[in-house]
Structure formats: C-alpha cells, structure tokens
Amino acid sequence: MGKNTASQSVNDEIYACLDFDNPKSFFLFAGAGTGKTRCLVEVLTRFRAEKHERLQRGAKKIAIITYTNAACDEIKNRLDFDNAFHVSTIHSFSWELIKPYTNDIREYIRTSLKEDITDLEGKQARAKSETSKTYIDRARKIASKSKRLVSLDTVNKFTYNPNGDNVGRDSLNHAEVISIAADFIQNRPLMQSILVRKYPVLLIDESQDTKKELMNAFFKVQEQKSDCFTLGMFGDTMQRIYTDGKPDLGEDIPDSWAKPAKTINYRCPKRILRLINRIRFDADGQEQQPNKNEEGVVRLFIVDASQSVDKTQIESQAMKSMAGSTGDSEWSSSSSAVKVLTLEHHMAAARGGFSTFFDPLYAVDKFKTGLLDGTLSGISFFARQILPLVEAKSAGDEFTVTSIVRKYSSLLKKDSLKISEQPLGIIRAAGDAAAELYSLWGEGADPSLREVLRIIRRTGLFQVPDVLNPIAERLVQDDVVGDDSDDSDDADDADDADDADDAELDPVIEAWEAALQCPFSRFKEYVKYISDESRFGTHQGIKGLQFPRVMVILDDEESRGFLFSYEKLFGAKPWSDTDRRNEAEGKETTIERTRRLFYVTCSRAEESLAIVAYTSNCKKLEQYALEQNWFANDEIVFVGKDLANG
Numbered sequence: 001m002g003k004n005t006a007s008q009s010v011n012d013e014i015y016a017c018l019d020f021d022n023p024k025s026f027f028l029f030a031g032a033g034t035g036k037t038r039c040l041v042e043v044l045t046r047f048r049a050e051k052h053e054r055l056q057r058g059a060k061k062i063a064i065i066t067y068t069n070a071a072c073d074e075i076k077n078r079l080d081f082d083n084a085f086h087v088s089t090i091h092s093f094s095w096e097l098i099k100p101y102t103n104d105i106r107e108y109i110r111t112s113l114k115e116d117i118t119d120l121e122g123k124q125a126r127a128k129s130e131t132s133k134t135y136i137d138r139a140r141k142i143a144s145k146s147k148r149l150v151s152l153d154t155v156n157k158f159t160y161n162p163n164g165d166n167v168g169r170d171s172l173n174h175a176e177v178i179s180i181a182a183d184f185i186q187n188r189p190l191m192q193s194i195l196v197r198k199y200p201v202l203l204i205d206e207s208q209d210t211k212k213e214l215m216n217a218f219f220k221v222q223e224q225k226s227d228c229f230t231l232g233m234f235g236d237t238m239q240r241i242y243t244d245g246k247p248d249l250g251e252d253i254p255d256s257w258a259k260p261a262k263t264i265n266y267r268c269p270k271r272i273l274r275l276i277n278r279i280r281f282d283a284d285g286q287e288q289q290p291n292k293n294e295e296g297v298v299r300l301f302i303v304d305a306s307q308s309v310d311k312t313q314i315e316s317q318a319m320k321s322m323a324g325s326t327g328d329s330e331w332s333s334s335s336s337a338v339k340v341l342t343l344e345h346h347m348a349a350a351r352g353g354f355s356t357f358f359d360p361l362y363a364v365d366k367f368k369t370g371l372l373d374g375t376l377s378g379i380s381f382f383a384r385q386i387l388p389l390v391e392a393k394s395a396g397d398e399f400t401v402t403s404i405v406r407k408y409s410s411l412l413k414k415d416s417l418k419i420s421e422q423p424l425g426i427i428r429a430a431g432d433a434a435a436e437l438y439s440l441w442g443e444g445a446d447p448s449l450r451e452v453l454r455i456i457r458r459t460g461l462f463q464v465p466d467v468l469n470p471i472a473e474r475l476v477q478d479d480v481v482g483d484d485s486d487d488s489d490d491a492d493d494a495d496d497a498d499d500a501d502d503a504e505l506d507p508v509i510e511a512w513e514a515a516l517q518c519p520f521s522r523f524k525e526y527v528k529y530i531s532d533e534s535r536f537g538t539h540q541g542i543k544g545l546q547f548p549r550v551m552v553i554l555d556d557e558e559s560r561g562f563l564f565s566y567e568k569l570f571g572a573k574p575w576s577d578t579d580r581r582n583e584a585e586g587k588e589t590t591i592e593r594t595r596r597l598f599y600v601t602c603s604r605a606e607e608s609l610a611i612v613a614y615t616s617n618c619k620k621l622e623q624y625a626l627e628q629n630w631f632a633n634d635e636i637v638f639v640g641k642d643l644a645n646g
Helices: 003-017 036-058 069-078 090-098 102-126 133-154 174-187 189-198 212-224 270-284 311-326 345-352 355-362 365-373 379-394 398-408 414-419 423-444 449-459 466-478 484-497 502-515 520-530 577-584 590-602 618-627
Strands: 026-030 062-066 085-089 201-204 230-235 297-304 338-342 536-538 547-554 605-615 636-638
Touching: 003 026, 003 036, 003 230, 026 036, 036 062, 036 069, 036 230, 062 069, 062 090, 069 085, 085 090, 090 174, 090 189, 102 133, 102 174, 174 189, 174 212, 189 212, 201 212, 212 230, 270 297, 270 590, 270 605, 297 311, 297 618, 311 345, 311 547, 311 605, 338 345, 345 355, 345 520, 345 536, 355 365, 355 502, 355 520, 379 398, 379 423, 379 449, 379 520, 398 423, 423 449, 449 466, 449 520, 466 502, 547 590, 590 605, 605 618, 618 636
Parallel strands: 026 230, 062 085, 062 201, 201 230, 297 605, 297 636, 338 536, 338 547, 547 605
Antiparallel strands: none
16 A cells, blocks of 8 residues: 555545544554644544535534644644634633633632642641741642632632743633642533533643543543544654653553554654664553655764763854754754754753753743743843844834834823823834943843833833832832932832742742843743744653754753653663562653653654764763664764764
C-alpha cells in the first residue's frame, strides 16, 4: 500500500466513526511528524461537505480540543471559521461547560475550601514549632481560604480567564476549572446529557497530555452514552511531557473502539528518523517510516561539565561545527535560524539574556502563567505601550508615535481635554513627555525598566498599572529632596488599593523590584521569547512545531529539577533507589520521563539536529550512546578537544 493510500485509509476509518446513526469512538496513534492536524482538518472538511446539515438541524457542534491557542487558531482558519466546529483549549472548553452553573460551582468551592481548611488546621495542631516558616505559611493559607469561604455567598457570578492570571474573590483559577468540570462530567448525569446533546462528537488533540481527571470523565461519558456519542483521541504516549496527563492512555482502549495508526513521518529526514526510532525502541518498540528522501545530519556534542565552561561559547562552537558538517551556513548565523531547545524556561532566559527580568517573576507561583503568555499585569504596559513607542521613535515614525500616545496616554483622556482651558497645551505636554522618555536612549544608552517607569510616572505619559504603582511612587519621591517621610505611607496606600494581604503583596513587590533592574534591550528579548520570535524555546513550548535546524541542550545541573535526568538516560549517572523502586512497582521513572522529552525535541528537526550534552562523565555517556546505536563514532564530538583542534 502506497503512503498516500495508507494516509487516506486512516482518514476514511476516522470519518466512518463520525456517524450520528452509528457512532464509534477511536484512538488514533500518531507519532511525531505524521500530520495529525492535517488528518483532522481533512476529515472535518469532508464531514462539512457531506453531513453539515445534520449539525444544523439539531443545533449541534463538533467539539475539537487542542493544546494551545496557536493550534486553535490554525484549525479554525483551516476550517474557514465554520461555527459548526467548536475549537478551543481544554481550559476554555471546561469553562464554557460549567460557567452557567454558579450555585453548583459555589457549593463545590465551599466543600473544597472546608476540606482544605480542616486538613491545614490538622497539620497546624500537629506542628512542633509555631515559629517555623512552614507553620507561618500554613497559617496564611488558612486565613486566605477562610476569607474566601466567607465571601462566597457574595459572589453573583464567577469569572475566569483561560489565558491569564485570575485574581479577585469571584475568580476561579486554572486548576479549579479543570477539577470542577471533571467532577461535574464524571458524577452528574445531567451534565453528561448536556455535553452529548450539544457535542455529539468530541475530538481531543494531544490527548496524552490532557488532564487525566478530565480524560477519565470523558471515558465515563463515552461508556454511558456510546449509542449517541463519539469520543475521538489523537495522540502518542511517547510525546506525553506533562505529569498530569493520563499515563496509561492507549493501553486501556476498549475493544469496541477503532484504533487507526499513522506511521509515516513527513517531517524528519532519514537519519533523524532512525535516531528517534531508536530512542523510543525500549519504550514501546513503535517505529515510523520515512517520507523524505534526504538523509539529514545528526551530531552529539559532549561537554565535560566537571570543569567551569563558557556555555555560550561552547554552543556557538557547536553551531559553527554544524555549519561545516551540513554545508549550511545558517547554522553559524546569529539570527534565529537555529531553534535552541532547553529543558526549562529559565534556561532559555539565561541563553536569551533576559534572566534579570524573568527569574524574579517566575519565582512567584501565581505569576508563572501570565509571565509565559505575556498577560501578567505590568508586562503589557512595557510590551504594548512603551516598546512600540520606543521602536517608532527610533525609526523616526512620528505618525505611529502620535497614534500610540493618543491611544494610551493618560494626559489625553477625553474628559481631561474637555475640561481643560488649554487643550493644545496638554497635547504639547504629551509630546514633550514622549520625547523625554525617548531621551533615555540617547547616545546609545540602554535604560533599565526602573528608569523608564520613573519617567512615565513623573510625566504622567501613561497610566501605571496598579501592581507597579507602589514602586513608581517611591521612584518619583526619591527624586524629591527632603520628602522621604511620606514614602512608606503612600506606598502603603497603594498596597491597600490592591486589596491584597501583606503576606501575599510583599513577595510581589519584591519580585517586581528585582525584575525592573532589567535593561530595556533584555526585556525586548523576553518579548520575542513569549511571541515565539526567539531562537530559544523549551521542550514543553514546542509541541506540534517543527524547525529546519534544531539544537537540543542537555544540562541537568542548570535545569534545577529532579523529574528529569539526561545523565541517567545516557548512562552517565546511576539510577537512584527511587528509580529502581518505581520501576519494580510499575511506576513512571525519571528515565522514562526524560526519554519522552528527548524524543519530542529530537523529532522537531526537519533537516539537521545537534545535541549538546553537558556531563560529569564523558566516556560513559559516549559509550552508552554508541551501545544503544543512537549515534555513530563519527557523529560524536568532544567539545573543547575536537573542536579546538579544528
């Protein structure tokens, strides 16, 4: 059977499952680069052409759950934004299901809070010290949860933003939305009926990483409503990179389900495909077949991490070596031609040069989501107002400068202009403030965010976000000689306006104080990173993406984590007792988690692949790489020796 014929056969099998009169659920095994999204779109396009009226007749929709907003937008676009298809992320889908049921949500939260408080109070009663940090933090949690419990009855309607931080007494957080949706779907027959009536077909992309409690709930619905409901899952357990996904997905699929498989890799050249097949061989033995005729290039650069090394220089050397091995000068380019993949975001921040801004904010748990998607309060202030203004000024684009000032400046609010006796004077003042701000970049200077904030606050050019107000007030007052006595009072007033507990507010202010030390040019690199314009990325951030040139950084020491270990995967470090115990008990091990991440990153490469491995035992790592037939002798380079010798 030809490759195109095989692909069409899989599409036909899935299409046959989408039969309202005889529905059938399915699990599509689709390894890396097999064209899952294309398959999904082709099947739904055919469905729209042949069965669209069945949806319209019953006011029904086909629901498609994808992993990222970018994936949602891509699928919507390829389906011509047809509203017969409800495309969303899992958080958005969950919220849409539960948000009408305010009273039910309230009672769920009430029960959950009471259980949490009881548990925390029990731990407090057993605590040995009432002055320990743990005891004090636990007391704060009890106070916070108790306060929320009391305020529940005053909430008229709950709110939730799937793409940002959720604060305020009426807000639900991300974890709560998932937990509530899973509970309602799993345990309430009415919710199951509502789900099936509205969405007779539910298709889940990246199902291996969809929250396991929700996956269990969807399985329950399928079991109860198999005569009128199709649950379709697209996924590959080898690409599960989050610990909260369903670990046994694919192993417990009922016999009545269809189990099509896509085994042709359209992304990777032959050499890279042989590597990823070998990486997953010990996991499940699954192999893909190549579609490309190109061979491709793979190199493993081994670095002795027992010595102090300049990682930026080493990785630059590796890129130059790849340029020579591939004949592709883009490898040695300083542009974003090479995608550099790291294990964690702070590793990308270090290499991208924006750690000063990123690390302090990332250390605050409730900031993480908003920091990674740019929705965190305070970030859009710099990214969407000041950065475009500075870039327009630099380009001499006064038209854009004027547009930005008119749109955002607090000096040019309509009410202010209406009551002013000299509106032209206010307009000139706004222009002067913009010019004063830009003067910070005079003679090639690179001001810090702190300096920028000071000018903005003093001139009133833009409205400063609440979270930055205490700092901005302090900066301006520091410029006023002899007026230090009022600093703390004004800052406290601003703190009170945020309606936050001191215990929660102090770390927030402290984090922002540190982040504002960042030079503006480095903040610009952060904006590129969250906009997917940076050459740096993380294992978790590149799901479904592909790049011509990929460099994977393996560095356990810098990753600061304990869930993954490349040194253990490559045999350079022995397994721990916990690893052996987990394996004996059938539990997931560090090595299994790391193998999956390694597979995901290597499988992103469309042309050539470099792996830079920092290790404390170079010879063991080399020996294992050769024994496993992952790499050949001439594909292994010892950085610092081989490269130094040319």
